[in-house]
Amino acid sequence: MAEELDFINNNNTDEEDRLSSLPDSLLIEILSLLPFKSATATSALSRRWVPLWTHLPHLIIGGFDDPLHTTSAERFFTTVNHILSQLISPQNHTFYLHYYHPISDALEFQLCSALFTSWVPLICARNAVKFEVCLDSLEFCGHSIILPTCVFQTPSLVHLKLRGSFHCKLPETGIVNLPNLKKLSLCGVNFDTLGLTTLFKCCPLLENLFLELNLMEDEVIEISAHNLKYLSIHLLGSSTASRFMIDVPLLEEIAVHDSGAFYNFVKKPCMLRKACIEWPFRYREGNDYLVQILELFRGISSVRSIHLLNSFPILYIIQHIDGNIWSLFHNLTDLRLGVPNERMNWGTSIPSALLPKLKRIRISGIDGDRNDVRSLKYVLSNADVLEHLNLFFVFDSNNSPEQRLWEEYKFCRYLFRLSRSSQSCKIEFNGCHIHTFTNGSQRVLGHSQINWLKSSMWLDSEEDHE
Incomplete structure (x- = not known):
């Protein structure tokens, strides 16, 4: 036993010697891979380690x-x-x-x-x-x-x-020296709009721009960045008529969370892959509100995938003011929508000009009521080339887990029997308890999975019934 302890001690000493024999530059490089707090804690190991963290x-x-x-x-x-x-x-x-x-x-x-x-x-x-x-x-x-x-x-x-x-x-000289800046994020800062315009123009390599602006008065902001790939604008404040002049020819993704600005694209970005639009619906007098929405959608009409949050009021407005605008969306094949809280036949709000060419549709917020059934029936009957319909179910928190499971099961059974224009369409259902899908044929059920959750949840529910 004593020999074994001597062997272990000798091994520990050898390992310690080998680590201590490494040059400072290598030890500093190793420390730089650790969380900062852990790296500073190594100063307690020995005198040799005391100053190393100061070189991080x-x-x-x-x-x-x-x-x-x-x-x-x-x-x-x-x-x-x-x-x-x-x-x-x-x-x-x-x-x-x-x-x-x-x-x-x-x-x-x-x-x-x-x-x-x-x-x-x-x-x-x-x-x-x-x-x-x-x-x-x-x-x-x-x-x-x-x-x-x-x-x-x-x-x-x-x-x-x-x-x-x-x-x-900006500096009093007005000179900005950021030739290598690729990612810029400004959230909640106080920055005059003229300074912002100058800043963007002085970043020739800028690829990623995230803005969260609190505009109290109507302003004009120019975003000119010829290498920009991603743009996110989250507009806060009381401004209702600020204007963004956007010159980003290589833009690939855009996210707009706004309810009070005009978006003018100097040139429509032809490489746009994805757009996420959240436009809180507010009833306002005058035509400016409608013009704002239409200008934005014309600017992003080359997009391939679009995600609309708070979406159906927007679709309804556009459809009734200028339904022909959807004919500009030649590349759009992927649509993501959220069902509004107020239940309605939301399927007919999806533009008829889009449905025949959509390949992927994702709908969140359905609860399986009659409006959802009618809407899904309409979508499946008119989406001729649809490859994937992905549905996300919301549940009534007032119902027991058993009731929610039964509701999801009944909805899935009816859903998968619906006729569809595209025979190769995969329908995927994501519920609280059930995840299942069909591949193509209405008679062929794919993988199914039931999440029974924790047994304690079911026990609590049974006690509640008693």
């Missing part, structure tokens, strides 16, 4: 899984300041800072704001590649943190994300 090129602090997330803002920012003061790496490749707790004291806000603005020039001077800061609740009585302009003069940046109450402006 990645600083990632915050997030819900970080213990600092639950601390006060003052402690969080002073801790980050202490860490930054010890870093000696010539490059801060990644600066990732997330903090979500609100500030209720003016002095605390001033301290945190002062510390943050002192870090930014240091990070930028060390050739940051990824700069991501999310300070959602870091404001006090409407005051914002003034973002140092050096962020927009850091040529090494490839990814820039700002989320929170930041006051952003």
Whole structure:
């Protein structure tokens, strides 16, 4: 037994010696693969390891899984300041800072704001590649943190994300130096529209743009980015007639979450693969509202796949104002819709000009009532080349699990007996308890699966009946 222990100890010593014999550069590279907290903890191993973490090129602090997330803002920012003061790496490749707790004291806000603005020039001077800061609740009585302009003069940046109450402006010279920026995300920041227009034009390699803007007055924003592949616009605020002038010829995906802006495409993007449109329906006087919807849909008419959230009011409006617009959608083969809460014969709202050429349809929010049955019957009878109909069932929370299972079973049994124009169509049903599909023939049932959930849920239900 003693010999075995000696052998194990000798092995441990050898392993420790081998690790310690590695050069600092390799050890630092290994540490950079660890979570930042784990990497700093290695300083307790021996004197040799004490300074190694200060050479790390990645600083990632915050997030819900970080213990600092639950601390006060003052402690969080002073801790980050202490860490930054010890870093000696010539490059801060990644600066990732997330903090979500609100500030209720003016002095605390001033301290945190002062510390943050002192870090930014240091990070930028060390050739940051990824700069991501999310300070959602870091404001006090409407005051914002003034973002140092050096962020927009850091040529090494490839990814820039700002989320929170930041006051952003371009350098006084008006010169933006972001030749390598590919991904830009601005959420909730205060940025004048002229500055935004200039910023987009000065990023020649920009491929991914995410905007969440709080526009209180009607503005004009130009988005000119000739290499842009993905564009997302989430418009908040009281503005009802802001205008986006969009020049993005290589755009492949677009997402618009909006109810109050005009979208003018300088040139229709011919490579558009996917569009996700959420246009909260509001009754408004005048024709501007209708013009806004039609302009947007004309601009994206080359799309191949479209996902419409809050969709059926939009389809209804377009169909009755200018139903011919759907004839422009020559490439559209994939349609995703959500059934409205108010039950209706939603199938007839799907444009008749689209149904004969759709290959994939996904419908969410059905509950199996008569309107759903009539709508699905209409769709299956008119979709001549349909290859896949994917249905997502919602359940009545007032019913027991047994009742929900029985309702899903009855609906599936009726659904798969419906006649269909496309004999090769696969119908897939996704319920709370049942997942099943048919391949082509109405008489051939594919794989079926019943989720019985946890037995405790069924027991609770039985007790409720008693």
